Amino acid sequence: MEHLQAELKGNVLTSDHDSGEAYTTALRRNSDLSTLPAKFIVQPTVYEDIPLVIAYATSHTPPLEIAVKGGGAHSSTWASSDGGIVIDLSKLNKVTLADDQKSISVQGGALWGDVYEVTSKAQVDVVGSPLWFVGVGGFTLGGGYGPLSGEYGLAADNMLSATVVLANGQIVKTSNTEEPDLFWAIRGGGGQFGIVVEFVFKTHPYAGPFASGIIAYPGTEFTNVLNIIREWKTTQTPAERLTVTFSRPAPHSKPSIALLPGALHDTDGARSKTVFAPFRNGNGSVKPVFEKIVTVPDMLTVSHGADASFAHAPRRLAIRGTFFSDFFPELLTAVWEKWVAFTESSEDVRSSGVLWDLTSPEKLVQVSPTEMALRVREPHYWMAVQGRSTTDASVPAAKEFTESTARLVREKNAELSGRDLGWFVNMCQGDENPEDVFGENLPRLRKIKAKYDPKNIWSKGLAIEPLFE
Template structure:
């Protein structure tokens, strides 16, 4: 490795603070001690690294790190090589402002810095620190999805470094099989070093904030949601959190609204009136307008800054906001977070974004599973090493409960949500009917399984 002639940086444990900083992830549970961390400066730095790793006996494991927000170890390697794309974070808006080119190591905050100044928007993450690469390859559900579809629905093309060292452009007309696969199939086909997305007119001003309720109101809140959904439009969505905020740490429900194109905040006031003016009253009502996604993506900064960093996340999809389903999870969460102060930072998130636009796309048009569904996530947060396993067990038990209960109530088993998996889930349950084609694409572009982190797709030779 030391003899590779690349323009970027190669870090080892002997590199001191630079190496330690390169191992840092959003969750402390996601970091593993790599033998080498390679930070490419140009796309051409990557093929020599792949050639070296694959020429060893046995081949050296390769992991790719974009933003590092996932709570698994997919972007880390114990004794292997991490290709850290952090130096490849350039964002370039086209002169006609109809598209934006984003390198694979960029955060969504880097993108929003550019779109904010240019007065355009792009389908991205609700949080600035999420990496563009992992978010997009898993499908990409964000605040603009109800209006414009997922991130992969807005992807025009991508530049991919393949396992054999070739650097190719993938689009509808170039490497179409590869383009199909990376739109929802994850990082199993190469290192995506560049994305080109469609842009849209600005979604701002955006109303956002928090409506918080005591846990004693859970039944009333859950009764409001089905009626509220009947008049919901693509302009408004919310995330509902089950959490225990300081200083009293009592079970609470937080509704975090997002209302697009809301210049004076009046739409947010009207739309969320059922959560203010009926039988329930929020104990905290702080909703205001921000100019754009740059500001909105920083809304959670204060709360995340103090959250325990031993974080295990699991999540899945569900068909509808069945009160019975949510109440069952509520009871399970309350009981778990009462067991110890060490785990009371754990939370459950439910995303309520109109799924119609995403589901309009034919099921075989991209690797992303298509049907009307919502997503939820369980955050197991521990303050001590001793409580980590309990949080991991809790997150796994809850998502399994949601999948089973949702299937009972809806008559449909949706499976797992790729970006909220941990790696041991069955690929058939993640990709559904698209798995066979993904296996064929894997055989074409990565027959030796150089990319073996995450939900591993087994090559299928025709």
């Protein structure tokens, strides 16, 4: 490792006393359950550092495991390694807006907050995460559903090109015309084909001002609120979205259903005042116990909206989720009852929650299911189960709750809609069947894997086995 360190422009951190707090800090992830003790953490500062690390890892017998860390927001251990090497991209976080402001170049270690710092100043927008601390890389490689997706589709739909470090150390550009198979695979196929060290995204005209806020109801009004949501959905436009959450807010920890409304183009608050009126007055059936919607100037502000709640949330976090076809009352009621019972069972898991995204799928369905690796292109939404634990002893129960609830959603949705939408790669934990994620696109992904990673160097995440012809 000393010889490698001498060749690198970036840093090498180890668990010895020389690295100290820097190593401990670099191990941290959004969830404490995602942390594993890496033998080495390499923080490249130039793309050319990465081939040297790959060569070093593969020179061992057996090869050292390589994990890649972008933002570290995923609740799995995909960005960590027990005894292997973590390539930590955090130093590669430069964001550059093109001179004509029609595209933006983002390095693979950037967070969406880094991107919004640039777009906010320039008064342009890009399809990205609603949360600033989410890494651009993992978010995009899994598809990328964000606040602008109603109008502009997924982050993957807006990717123009990328720069990728391959398993053999080669650094290539990929787009629809350069290495097109690779470009097809990284848009929804996850991090199984190389390390994306740079993305180029299409930008869009300023979409603000943005409405952001919360509308909260007691759990006793669950059925009435669900009816309002279903009615509202019939008039929703691509410029409005809702995040529906099941939570037990302090200090009483009673079950509640909270809506997090968002709207684009909310000039003077006029749009949000009109489109969210049914939730504010309850359509005559129920009124919220708390309601606040404000207009903010940019996505940077929107992305920091949940900072206070995350600051106090238990850090033992497990997440799973999936797609669903519609807000079927039978589906949401089944999950509500399961969640209420689970969070009532122990104070240690009372912070666990469920999130449902209600973004218009109008733009998503305009892309063919075979145009890129992400195959779910019929009308759909996504949801996430967050199992949070305050003690180590309650972690297994929280993990089981997330797994069984996500499975319930998938199975119940298939029963009610007649369509099995499978799993959402960004909400997977790695033990899922790849056929249930990629469906008919899996054979092509396996062939591309054989072309770009025949020795399966990229083995973390939802593993895709190479298929040699």
